[in-house]
Amino acid sequence: MPKREITKNSKITVYSVDSVEPEVAELIEQAKLAASQAYAPYSNFQVGAAVKLKSGKIVLGNNQENAAYPSGLCAERVACFSAKAQFPEESIDMIAIVAKQASAEGYTLATPCGSCRQSMSEYENIQEQPIKLYLLNADGEVYESDSIDNLLPFKFSEKNLKSE
Numbered sequence: 001m002p003k004r005e006i007t008k009n010s011k012i013t014v015y016s017v018d019s020v021e022p023e024v025a026e027l028i029e030q031a032k033l034a035a036s037q038a039y040a041p042y043s044n045f046q047v048g049a050a051v052k053l054k055s056g057k058i059v060l061g062n063n064q065e066n067a068a069y070p071s072g073l074c075a076e077r078v079a080c081f082s083a084k085a086q087f088p089e090e091s092i093d094m095i096a097i098v099a100k101q102a103s104a105e106g107y108t109l110a111t112p113c114g115s116c117r118q119s120m121s122e123y124e125n126i127q128e129q130p131i132k133l134y135l136l137n138a139d140g141e142v143y144e145s146d147s148i149d150n151l152l153p154f155k156f157s158e159k160n161l162k163s164e
Contacts, residue, residue: 010150017140023052024144027096028136030058032107034075035098038062042069044102047110049079053090059083076116080123092123094132109137117152124148125157 017028027050035048040063047063061079065072076097083092099110112120112133124131130147137143145151 010153011146012150013144013146015142015144017136017142020134020142020144024094024096024134024142027052027058027094028098028134028142030060031096031098031136034060034062034079035100035107038075039064040102041065042067045099045110046102047075047097047099049075050096051079051083051092052094052096053083053087054093055087055090057083057087057090059086074113074116076112077119080119084123091127091129092131094134095120096134096136098136106138107136109135109143111135111151114152117148118156120148121152121155121157 017025030050031048033048034050035046038046038048040046042065045063049061051059051061053059059079059082061075061077061082063072063075064078076095079095080092097110097112098107100107120131124147130149133145133148133151135143149155
């Protein structure tokens with residue numbers, strides 16, 4: 001069998017945090033604020049997410065831990081669920097995510113977990129437009145993904161639930 005590429009053309013770009021567009025820089029700053037307010041007494045790993053809606057509104061989320069670990073929730077889902085609960089008709093344009101150890105000065109690259117990728121993918125599907133994702137790493141670089149599909153190329157969607 002010949003070799004074939006099965007994923008779409010994906011695009012992930014790396015920028016210096018100093019060279020991102022002002023609206024992205026502001027979104028990253030909002031994600032940092034959200035991370036600083038995370039409830040993470042067990043992992044001491046603070047994650048913040050900032051969701052920018054089409055209207056320009058920004059909705060924040062951070063990780064919320066629980067002594068019964070499965071009962072907690074990641075920053076990305078807190079932010080997305082909150083945005084869609086408050087503004088159900090608005091589409092999500094972009095999401096910035098930052099993470100750090102509570103005692104650390106700097107941030108570390110942390111990509112969304114599988115559940116968060118699937119949840120964000122659902123919103124991308126229903127709004128029929130990509131969501132840009134920005135991740136900050138420890139070196140002051142920003143990773144920009146032009147779609148959640150880049151992080152979840154074999155996503156599960158409503159198409160899997162339909163019989164042909």
